[in-house]
Amino acid sequence: MRAHLRQHIEQIVALTDEEFDFVDSHFVLRDFKKHQFAVQEGNEVDMEFFVLEGLLKSTFLSQDGKEHILQFSMENWWVTDYQAFHFRQKATLNIECIEKVSVLGISYENKEKLCREMHKMEHFFRIKNNSGYIGLQQRILSFLTSDAKTRYNQLLVKYPGLYQRIPKTLLASYLGVSRETLSRL
Amino acid sequence: MRAHLRQHIEQIVALTDEEFDFVDSHFVLRDFKKHQFAVQEGNEVDMEFFVLEGLLKSTFLSQDGKEHILQFSMENWWVTDYQAFHFRQKATLNIECIEKVSVLGISYENKEKLCREMHKMEHFFRIKNNSGYIGLQQRILSFLTSDAKTRYNQLLVKYPGLYQRIPKTLLASYLGVSRETLSRL
DNA sequence: CGCGCGATTGAGTAATTTCAAATCTAGTGG
DNA sequence: CCACTAGATTTGAAATTACTCAATCGCGCG
Numbered sequence: 001m002r003a004h005l006r007q008h009i010e011q012i013v014a015l016t017d018e019e020f021d022f023v024d025s026h027f028v029l030r031d032f033k034k035h036q037f038a039v040q041e042g043n044e045v046d047m048e049f050f051v052l053e054g055l056l057k058s059t060f061l062s063q064d065g066k067e068h069i070l071q072f073s074m075e076n077w078w079v080t081d082y083q084a085f086h087f088r089q090k091a092t093l094n095i096e097c098i099e100k101v102s103v104l105g106i107s108y109e110n111k112e113k114l115c116r117e118m119h120k121m122e123h124f125f126r127i128k129n130n131s132g133y134i135g136l137q138q139r140i141l142s143f144l145t146s147d148a149k150t151r152y153n154q155l156l157v158k159y160p161g162l163y164q165r166i167p168k169t170l171l172a173s174y175l176g177v178s179r180e181t182l183s184r185l
Numbered sequence: 186m187r188a189h190l191r192q193h194i195e196q197i198v199a200l201t202d203e204e205f206d207f208v209d210s211h212f213v214l215r216d217f218k219k220h221q222f223a224v225q226e227g228n229e230v231d232m233e234f235f236v237l238e239g240l241l242k243s244t245f246l247s248q249d250g251k252e253h254i255l256q257f258s259m260e261n262w263w264v265t266d267y268q269a270f271h272f273r274q275k276a277t278l279n280i281e282c283i284e285k286v287s288v289l290g291i292s293y294e295n296k297e298k299l300c301r302e303m304h305k306m307e308h309f310f311r312i313k314n315n316s317g318y319i320g321l322q323q324r325i326l327s328f329l330t331s332d333a334k335t336r337y338n339q340l341l342v343k344y345p346g347l348y349q350r351i352p353k354t355l356l357a358s359y360l361g362v363s364r365e366t367l368s369r370l
Numbered sequence: 371c372g373c374g375c376g377a378t379t380g381a382g383t384a385a386t387t388t389c390a391a392a393t394c395t396a397g398t399g400g
Numbered sequence: 401c402c403a404c405t406a407g408a409t410t411t412g413a414a415a416t417t418a419c420t421c422a423a424t425c426g427c428g429c430g
Binding site: 183184 | 376
């Protein structure tokens with residue numbers, strides 16, 4: 001199970017067994033049932049999660065009561081309400097499990113400690129953040145340059161297998177169009 | 186001049202004079218005239234820039250020949266084509282100076298070296314990346330939840346003084362609406 | 371079989387785009 | 401100081417696109 005985490009980290013930095021044990025000791029295993037919330041709006045955000053198994057959605061509830069999907073998170077993705085986690089604020093997002101989910105969670109304190117005591121891991125997280133930043137830039141560009149149909153295709157590339165796993169309503173919410181519009185492709 | 190960089194870094198990590206000199210030695214000063222390109226589509230991206238003075242726009246040219254603005258960069262912002270810089274690819278963005286610009290540039294090799302040799306700076310860049318990531322998430326949320334008018338107001342908050350500095354056409358392009366629509370507020 | 375959820379389709383409405391024209395503004399030179 | 405020009409902004413009107421709301425369809429499951 002935790003071998004997934006190790007393999008994931010070692011795509012960027014090599015680790016000895018001892019080093020990985022040390023890294024690993026900063027994480028706790030956590031299971032969620034379908035429909036359970038990993039993060040709930042208004043609550044403290046005590047953890048960042050590495051997804052071992054399952055699928056989650058990060059959503060924002062706008063004033064008019066509509067749910068907007070900021071991102072999906074599947075195996076080998078990191079997820080939390082980063083705004084809240086990083087700045088120690090209350091969550092503005094809901095992160096809900098679309099399937100049965102199993103994650104490794106790391107607290108803010110443990111993450112900072114791990115980065116402080118182990119340069120390699122600070123490097124790992126910097127590179128990860130960087131890739132994440134680039135990914136979000138791509139998504140913004142897709143909002144600016146592409147119509148819904150093109151964005152839809154990009155989505156299917158970015159999240160392979162997602163099409164099978166969830167109702168199209170959620171895809172529409174991620175793309176920023178109504179389900180009817182998505183249905184008309 | 187370079188004191189700006191030091192002050193910027195010290196918002197996150199404290200530095201001794203010797204440490205800052207070491208950091209500083211990895212940067213080169215670079216000046217651009219108005220309308221000059223700091224990064225040009227198709228070229229190698231050899232540097233990431235810290236803006237000391239002036240204003241730049243990062244743009245993407247879509248197939249239909251329209252220019253879309255990914256971001257503006259002003260004093261104390263970091264900017265480059267991160268996709269190209271990080272993965273050592275050709276630029277897909279143009280980064281053009283809207284005003285006379287002065288930057289401190291750091292090469293990919295120097296940035297990696299600096300991060301490797303100085304844990305503090307790896308920490309600094311991780312935190313910066315993190316903040317950047319959060320900022321982009323906010324922008325995506327604004328695309329999903331807000332109409333053009335609301336996004337316009339958020340833009341003016343995010344880039345104070347920008348309203349005075351550039352033509353509204355560019356703001357429209359950043360927001361993803363036509364200049365006419367923006368004009369009608 | 372029938373219920374319920376999700377997906378599709380249709381029709382009317384609202385918002386945005388496009389193209390064109392008119393207006394405004396700042397800077398230049400007479 | 402004024403006229404002229406280029407660029408930027410605004411306005412108008414038609415065409416396109418997406419939205420909303422409602423009704424229908426399809427399918428899996430009890």
